[in-house]
Amino acid sequence: MIKVGIIGATGYAGGELVRLLKNHRDARIVWYGSKSYIDKKYYQVYQNMFRIVEDICRDDNLEELAEEADVIFTATPQGFLAGLLKEEILSKAKIVDLSADYRIKDVAVYEKWYGIEHKSPQFIPEAVYGLCELNRSQIMPATRLVANPGCYTTCSILTAYPLVKEGIIDADTLIIDAKSGTSGAGRGAKVQNLFCEVNENMKAYGVASHRHTPEIEEQLGYAAGRQLTLSFTPHLVPMNRGILVTEYASLHRKPDGSLPSYEEIRAVYERYYGKEHFVRLLEKNVCPETKWVEGSNYVDINFVIDERTGRIVMMGALDNLVKGAAGQAVQNMNLLFGLEESEGLDLVPCFP
Amino acid sequence: MIKVGIIGATGYAGGELVRLLKNHRDARIVWYGSKSYIDKKYYQVYQNMFRIVEDICRDDNLEELAEEADVIFTATPQGFLAGLLKEEILSKAKIVDLSADYRIKDVAVYEKWYGIEHKSPQFIPEAVYGLCELNRSQIMPATRLVANPGCYTTCSILTAYPLVKEGIIDADTLIIDAKSGTSGAGRGAKVQNLFCEVNENMKAYGVASHRHTPEIEEQLGYAAGRQLTLSFTPHLVPMNRGILVTEYASLHRKPDGSLPSYEEIRAVYERYYGKEHFVRLLEKNVCPETKWVEGSNYVDINFVIDERTGRIVMMGALDNLVKGAAGQAVQNMNLLFGLEESEGLDLVPCFP
Amino acid sequence: MIKVGIIGATGYAGGELVRLLKNHRDARIVWYGSKSYIDKKYYQVYQNMFRIVEDICRDDNLEELAEEADVIFTATPQGFLAGLLKEEILSKAKIVDLSADYRIKDVAVYEKWYGIEHKSPQFIPEAVYGLCELNRSQIMPATRLVANPGCYTTCSILTAYPLVKEGIIDADTLIIDAKSGTSGAGRGAKVQNLFCEVNENMKAYGVASHRHTPEIEEQLGYAAGRQLTLSFTPHLVPMNRGILVTEYASLHRKPDGSLPSYEEIRAVYERYYGKEHFVRLLEKNVCPETKWVEGSNYVDINFVIDERTGRIVMMGALDNLVKGAAGQAVQNMNLLFGLEESEGLDLVPCFP
């Protein structure tokens, strides 16, 4: 039985970790860390957990926690883990970090986009970017530190990855228009996230400046074999859960000037994802909908070729709290401990 | 492995049955019945089931199905099962009927409220009203026909039952104000259930005439030991899932004129529900919220004594598609086959 | 041209006052008071007002404002106005108070339910309770202080008033189950009002203790000619605007034991509201829906007689920000200045 500690257990991603781990046969939560609710019953923060979790919220003492846990999930603000991480912690417990602290290899890029100093860059090299479908082989029992990918980034990267990697699209033309439910904004009490401000409303935000941009660029850059610069625009949608990305790119034409066919592109996607448990390539002409993956660890992906413009429209959908956060974190934990990758994650999406 | 057939598998309750049964260790669905989608892949009707259910929708041939299945769930319109049920079907397969056909013992009451003739009243006597918490002892391997309670009725009855049974409240003063998410209205294509008609809107409907009224009256009447007449008003709420009931009744005063205390009433509830797996009596002053039970088989119940008026306000919340329909149906199936009652139903509510 | 000052112009009710007054031919806003946004452009707080309102938010200096304005709307927290009001202010400008400070005649009742000391009870006697349909004759140019009714109370009182006044119902049996959109909770940054907490959720709150209870009791008590005690339960609904009340009461039987007929009760309602501009008695069997009054100053009312229980179910719907707050405040202003009562308020409800 893996002993799990969660720092930030009372945020939305932390709450989802609790929900998933309660269904996990090989894991047991031993520490519900929460700066805001210390000594309060966890179920008093999340009444859905009444009669399911009896534990009390504890502080975020990483050192003490490392003594008690085999793995620590940090669902915390940027800079938190980087400010506390030490060799002795990592030597005692594995860490799956849901923040961005160790996702970006170039510390200067991190510091520029996040506007804070990175306090422990020495751990960046060993951190594995935990997008399991791409980096599975590096997430293994010997791994100590996993940088769990962001919600937008997981969806954005997986949707385009095979076509970038195989050079099917001109990666310099890649434009990602992303839409997210409001749980992605967290549980902080802000006027802009009040029901009456979000409901019946839609907007873009962080235009040309959202922090998930360099993360996507880095990972797709590895696929392209060179540095990429792309457009990423997030939008806030009046729903609780779900991310939908719509990605546009010009297709490389074949020597005869023709575009690759549906079947050819389908075959590329199949090659990469055909055997992936959590990636569902939808049938032709079925567009992903966030509702169809809600509550599950699936990413649904599909594409349409636009013969008129020579572009392809790629679409991906996932649940930002599951595959976009807690589900992927558990998937990483499973790999770290040599378990079946899907253990505890065979969640049937809930509709309606 | 129990072989399960579902008639009406493509309605919302049918879809929820599929979701729940895919997580059930001892059951396997062998028949996805759907009048509207015969020969279509089930996942083409519900894309959340893509890669999870490969079966094709079949017709609603109850006789043929009885040959193949151990238990049949009928999630069908009123009158459907009553029009087809025969001894030879029941002799081959158990039936859990999610419609109202066998819920009401007095066929005249059924025919008056539903406005249709009951075609097979001969089976009414043997049907067990499948509110497991109340009738558990009658739902057993020898039982052939279970009338699965309605969504409003499950919530309404469980919330008031102990206080009616113990004579704590004056049952003649009972008023039930119920609020339901829109999935309770089914998947039929009706203008009144379009997004733009329901969203940002709220209304009462079926005032003084809703069909769940006599069902509640019958069951609470058994508790009271006499015939009851009560007020029941359903309302439509702009959310997918969830029923909340707010019930009002005058408390019987004690000989000294005082009202029963919080502790006394709490003790009554505890006596009835303290050991129930799916009924959660909330802590003092915590009002039930539909979101805290979403996706789960729980009913959350609490009450407030109003000293000023001498009334009690009882509140209950459940997920209309789970404890209010499919979850309770599976709970009944478990009892019918001698399984652990909670098998396949230990679903952690999903928040947010 | 009436010069209007608003204290609390950046709350939801304040914002609605601005929307309505921009369409008013005889009023001009001269002061946008906002404690939180002093010196900020008003439209930067509410971008809907961009290019419509160029003014800057000012502080809440009531004395200075009284010099500049003919009428002051105070859309402020309980206790604010009571703490500042002086004879010299009232001698210079009329006040329409959207808070509860002067609604309740018995200061002890106010202090008990609101839990604060009333700092200027000397003005309570002269304050007129501004439910225009009931107290029109007292809201006139000589009136200086109007206590604008609460949102729940306006809907609750108007829905039952004629039947209480005429003794058609047994007022001691009156139970009010009220449902409100979330704008009623205000624009404060609280976790419980975040989108993800309210959306897909429903709950009761303030059970047997909500502050609108004594206000309803006082006004309906005037109708009954005696003190009343009633049950009032508010609920939070996932929508921006709208209040729906469902009210239950036993009908007084006639000497022959029969219940009053639909026509008889209809006639009573017609007598009171038949000529009211903002009260719409719906046609038989049409239940009020909040969406049908959205954005307008209408209250829609109807009722159903339940022969079985001898009760009547009365229903009312209004927009909590219009007839439940800002619209009624403008209606009061119109009366105070001898204008047409509906001036600026002939708003066609917006659907969908």
Next chain:
Amino acid sequence: MIKVGIIGATGYAGGELVRLLKNHRDARIVWYGSKSYIDKKYYQVYQNMFRIVEDICRDDNLEELAEEADVIFTATPQGFLAGLLKEEILSKAKIVDLSADYRIKDVAVYEKWYGIEHKSPQFIPEAVYGLCELNRSQIMPATRLVANPGCYTTCSILTAYPLVKEGIIDADTLIIDAKSGTSGAGRGAKVQNLFCEVNENMKAYGVASHRHTPEIEEQLGYAAGRQLTLSFTPHLVPMNRGILVTEYASLHRKPDGSLPSYEEIRAVYERYYGKEHFVRLLEKNVCPETKWVEGSNYVDINFVIDERTGRIVMMGALDNLVKGAAGQAVQNMNLLFGLEESEGLDLVPCFP
């Protein structure tokens, strides 16, 4: 007083026409045409109109209506007007067609994208494309037929127009990602538009094939002075009203290789829209939100330059039923009859 007839008065756009025209000083509706509700009171279809509209729904007899009305709004399915229009009708009444029948000059393009034969192409040449801000001079008393633009198209075109016209962007790189509330899908009873299917969900649809594409291409093509081919992807959002477009294009670099500055691009927008009543150029860094224009005839527009990619992100928001349909139709009517263009349209957006 202009006599107005509406064909399709009981659809959502038709209903909005009624709402707007009830507030119009110079227009009076004389014909509420509705194929589905003939002889029914209009307010029985839209209860918000109770006590406001007493008229009865009439059939869609265009010839008879032309005798009674000065102007006819056709809020009807594609092909309806084209199938009925004759010279004698146009000689009697002006027509503002809210369908696509006369929007596209090239009948072959129309027939290809809409998949139907155009029955009266002879009227296409005289039809004026009623995007008032661009074609104001052609919408005058002598004009008989106005093709009212689509909802997506109005927003998409206005957002990009100045930059296409002035050659600031490379129009061949233009990608329009559009998001719409559900009222755009109409009031037809379809499963896919049920509350439970749309709520908590988001999807793209009509990818690379939506019918508004050629309409946008034609109009922006006029601006570019050549034929354009662009990408347009609509999405369905769980809200009633509102369209948001996010448009991406590469900026043309200046001879020195630099990008145009914020001020330069702002100046272009100001030149085109600085004096437009219904176009609001937002302040720097304020992204349009659909809620800020709800219920009004405004289009809010802004842009962000992405120095990294050399692209510009343009954003526009409008209410699909007002500026995207009925409001623009009334704006066209005003021009057709020589009235103030904003008559009846000075609607303050409603928030929240």
